Amino acid sequence: MGCASSSQNDRIKVKVDMSWPGGRKKIVKRIPVTTTVGQLKQKLNAPNAKLSGHLHKLEYWDNNRPIADYLAENRKKFKSDDDENESNIIDFLYQLCKRNEIEEVQRILPFIGNINLINKLHTVTGSTCLHVACYYGHRDMVKILLDYGATHSIPNLRHSLTPYEETHVEEIKQLFLENKNPPFNNDYNFIQWSLIGDDLLSKRREFRKLIDVYKTYDNHLLVSKLLAEVIHYYLNEYLLDDARDDTLRAQIETIESYFKEAIDKQDYLTYFIKAYTLTNIFYHFLNKDLALYILEYFDQTKTFSSNYRLVNCLVHLVTLLIYHPNLPQYQYRGVCYRGMRITTNDLEQYQINHHILNRAFLSTSLDRQVAEMFAGEGQQSQMRHTPKDQRALLYSCVCQYVIKQDLTAINIGNLSTRPDEKEILIIPFSVFKVTSIKRNYIDNPQAAISIEIELEECEDPDKLDEQSSRLLTVLSSENDIKDAEAYTRFKRRRTLLYGAIAILTVLVLIALSVTFILIFAIKKSYPNHNSTLLLEKINRLEYQLPFDCPRILNRTSWNARPYITRENLTTVPVTHIVVRQLADVKNVMSQQDCIKAIQDLQDFQIDIRGWADIGYNFLMCNDKNDHSEIYRGRGWMFRGAHCISYNFRSLGIAILGNYTSNHSQNQVVQSVQDDEKQPVWDGNKVEMTSVKLADGVYALYAKDAEQLNATGGAAATSGGLIIGEHGVLLIETFLNQRLNHQAQELSRKLSRDKPILFAVNTSSHGDHWYGNMYLPSTTMIIQHENAKNYIDQHLEEDKSFMIQNFGKGRGIEEIKARTGNVLVSNGSRIQIDVGGKLIDIIDFGFAQTGGDLFIWESASKVLWTGNPIVAPKPGLPWLLDGHVVDTLETLTKVYEFLPTDATIIPGHGVAMKREDLKWYIDYLT
Incomplete structure (x- = not known):
């Protein structure tokens, strides 16, 4: 035995x-x-x-x-001593993973002599065990393989997709995020080829500034040493470590010969381009390494643990190209095209008006047909799809780039080893704005190119300044021109230039006048013009929803037609949700069916019924695999057409698909009903706290405010106390007697029983002033005159609205109006002295209600804003009554008014800084 x-x-x-x-x-x-x-x-x-x-x-x-x-x-059975047995084990394990035979896989994994077999590609399919488990959605099998060390980043041979990119199951994607390997493993779920976000031009400038040392290109000895390090380490050590066969080694030797010629002939530009375009090997490794390492190397906020020599070589390779003296000869401005096969994960990174910085070189072409060839023109049906419902995992895509600045891209057609491709090479760290996304596959699943994306380069003001300074050099003083003939030519050119400038100035003034007249006419004809601006803003931004909320697809995802007109909802948040199951829609649907049904509905409601747009705010569609998607119709802010007499105060949700055949519809309706029962926040439960900002200056807000703000939520109303020698100024009097008494108790405690001399209401919203009636009769109430007028005319309507949002039995029913003794008029400010504390109460302009007051305590540099600033980032402005432009102008004034070290107390959140105000300004811009 x-x-x-x-x-x-x-x-x-x-x-x-x-x-x-x-x-x-x-x-x-x-x-x-x-x-x-x-x-x-x-x-x-x-x-x-x-x-x-x-x-x-x-x-x-x-x-x-x-x-x-x-x-x-x-x-003995699972020992892999020879190639044939190894192949058998791989095939056996692969089939078990495909069939999701979990117990059998758990049984044999401990006996596999070489555990790396789970990372081997199957000889027939060209995929690993992890690929097949991900593709067929076997979550538990994926977890077992990851726990055993299955590699994330291996692409399969047929589709060049990683396991992460092969799955369509969100739970499996989450497993990858939880199973992050250490950085030194070089194993990544997917490479972030582009950087997406704000202020990317400054990141570009920072990188260029850090590599200024390379501007001294005339030092041939230095350049030779840098290239020698690239040859010695990057080619002969780093890349050869990954060289698995003789062919790859031979290619690296050829690339090495190009770099040696670059040293001998002092021509790095020519021979780098030859090496870059020779084979797929060098540019693939170079771009991968640039995307993974180089930007993080210059980011002081991140701990960098990569190979220092590797990053140095990457810096040498890029910057020797950027600062090559012959580069301007090849610079290119204009349109170029890039063809690629794009995954659904990568496609999600492209959103209209988002900014993108490329972390690596981008190969494009002057010839669109070349790009279409690389994209896989006409091959969409052969690309990777999910096994059950045939959803695309990979799309053919052509990107159109508009290059607007010098030295962003170079025409390397004459230098390339592949001149027929007419290549335009875009340099790393260029910034582009996504201006258009066209999803051709929605209307035509057989379209030759499934997706077309247009990007336009963002112009760097610093670059423009450099070009302007070069122009000003031409207009230098006459004393600098010694040659008389040259001086004559100079004067002629100067006269022509000044004449051209004068003509352009006249044309600009005429254009501005026409624009002003048109804008004025449009504003008169369309009172909801600001609503359109808001819609355009919403159209191009993702909703700032908490992380656990479902994804909502933009109108571009179903190729929506443009709307005709828009009207704002009059009640926000809405008081009702209208859910309708659409008839005459087949139960079993694919994603294409869902999109087609929504398009048909919009066509019918616009063309036949004469409506301005599709009638519903949102549409939910469920396909044959019980996979739900939410599509935006009119969206959050605009009146729908779904329920007569409720359209202005409700959201309409249309349900398509087979919800009636499962539990999904009941879940949707139940969740809506549960939401309707819950108050925005419960005035009978909120507990207030105080935070000291300076001597005698305190913020008041709910104890759970920080937690709610972190997820984008608005807490209960925030306020404040400013305590002087004579008494107290109270900012906001809150929703009901209970909260008002909490504020008074905090005032007594912190001021040692000093009287509340003044109370300021920042707006006419009830949660900011209802508590006025519970203050001592000696307290002077300060309000905006517009707020007082609104309260006098609309108290009962306002109370009804507040009860709907905050619930019955919260003390709102007994509220009686107590309006201001001291009124602030439009555009004015007053100053209050409570004894050693001077407080400015300012109307900066329309910020949310037209009766908004800001409270400024200059000594401590603290500003209370009320609702125009709801909460810190990621909170968003709301209830703007269509006045987006006015609010933007007002918040910009506030930002310019504040010193850099000011503290801001928002209407429903914790303290924030002046720079945080830019989140709101950028959102509205």
Whole structure:
């Protein structure tokens, strides 16, 4: 027997699955290897015990057989000493993963001599075990493979997709994010080829500034040393480590010869381009490494643990090109095209009006047909799709780039080893804005190119300044021109230039006048012009929803037609949700069916019914695999057409697909009903707290405000106390008696019983002033005159609205109007002295309601804003009544008014800084 020579002291750990009618339990035992199957069962007192892992289904084994025999037999079976056996093991394991035979995989994995076999490509399919488990959506199998060290980043041969890119199941994607490998493994879920966000031009400038040392290109010895390091380390050490065959080694040797010629002939530009375009190997590795490492190397906020020599080589390769003296000869401005096969994950990075910085070189072409060839023109049907519902995982895509600045891109057609491709090479760290996304596959699944994206370069003001300074050099003083003939030519050119400038100035003034007249006319004709601006803003931004909310697809995802007109909702947040199951829609639908049904509905409602747009705010579609998507119709802010007399105060949700055949519709309706029962926040439960900002200056806000703000939520109303020698100024009087008394109690405690001399209401919203009636009669109420007028005319309507949003029994029913003793008029400011504390109360202009007041305590540099600033980032402006432009102008004034170290207390959140105000300004811009 296999265990004949084993000692009784040798032990093995086994995991036992104990199953019986009343339950199940897992036990770990350490037993001698000479133990027989029968002895183990007797010791466990479980004749039908199932043992997990390598002792799977032990009940089927001979009771007299030692467990060690079983172990030895399995080890022999899965030992991979020769290529044929290795191939058999790979195929066997691959098929188990495809069929999701979890117990069998758990049984054999411990006996595989070379665990790296799970990362081997299948000889027929060209995919790994992790690929096939991801592709077929086997979550538990994926977890097992990841736990055993399956590599994330291996692309399959047929589609060049990583396992992460092969899956369409969100739970599996989450497993990858939770199973991050250490940086030194070079194993990544996907490479972030582009950087997306704000202020990318400054990142570009920072990088250029850090590499200014390379501007001294005339030092041939230095350049030679840098290239020698690239040859010695990057080519002969780093790349050769990944060289798996002789062909790859031969290509690296050819690339090395190009770099040596670059040194000998002092022509780095020519020979770098030849090396870059020679094979797919060099540019693939170079661009991958640039994307992974180089920007983080210059980011002081991140801990950098990569190979220092590697990053130095990458910097040498890029910057020697950027500052090459001959580069201007090849610079290119104009349109170029890039063809690629894009994954659904990469496609999500492209949103209209988002800015993108490329972390690596981008190969494009002057010839669109070349780009279409690389994109896989006409091959969409052959690209990777999900196994059940045939959703595309990969799309053919052509990107059109508009290059506007010098030295962003170079025409390398005459230098390239592939001149027929007419290549335009875009230099790393260029910034582009996405101006258009066209999804051709929606209207035509057989379209030759599925997706077309247009990008326009963002012009760097610093570059423009450099070009202007070069122009001004031409207009230098007459004393600098010594040659008389040259001076004559100079004067002629100067006269022509000044004449051209004068003509352009006149044309600009005429254009501005016409524009002003048109804008004025449009504003008169269309009172909802600001609504359109808001819609355009919403159209191009993703909604700032908490992380656990479902994704909402933009109108571009279903190729929506432009709307005709828009009207704002009059009640926000809305008081009702209208959910309608659409008739005449087939139950079993694909994603294409969903999109087509939504398009048909919009066409019918615009063309036949004469409506301005599709009638619903949102549409939910469920396909045959119970996969739900939410599509935006009119969106959050605009009146729908779904329920007569409720359209201005409700959101309409249309349901398409087979919700009636499962539990999904009930879940949707139930969640809506649950939401309607919940108040925005509960005035009977909120607990207030105070935070000291300076001597005698305090912020008041809900104890859970910081937690809510972190996820984009608005907390209960924030306010403040400013305590002087004579008494207190209270900012906001809150929703009800309970909260007002909490504020008064904090005032008494912090001021040592000083009286509340003044109370300021920042707006006419009830949660900011309802508490006025509970203050002492000696307290002077300060309001904007517009707020007072609104309260006098609309108190009962306002109370009804507040009850709908904050619930009955919250003390709103008994509220009576107590309006301002001191009124602030439009555009004015007053100053209050509470004894050693001077407080300015300012109207900066329309900010949310037309009666908005800002409270400024200059000594401590603290500003209370009320609702124009709801909460810190990621909170968003709301209830603007269509006055987006006015609000933007006002918030810009506030930003310019504040010193850089000012503190801001928003209307429903914790303290923030002046720079945080830019989040709101940028959102509205």
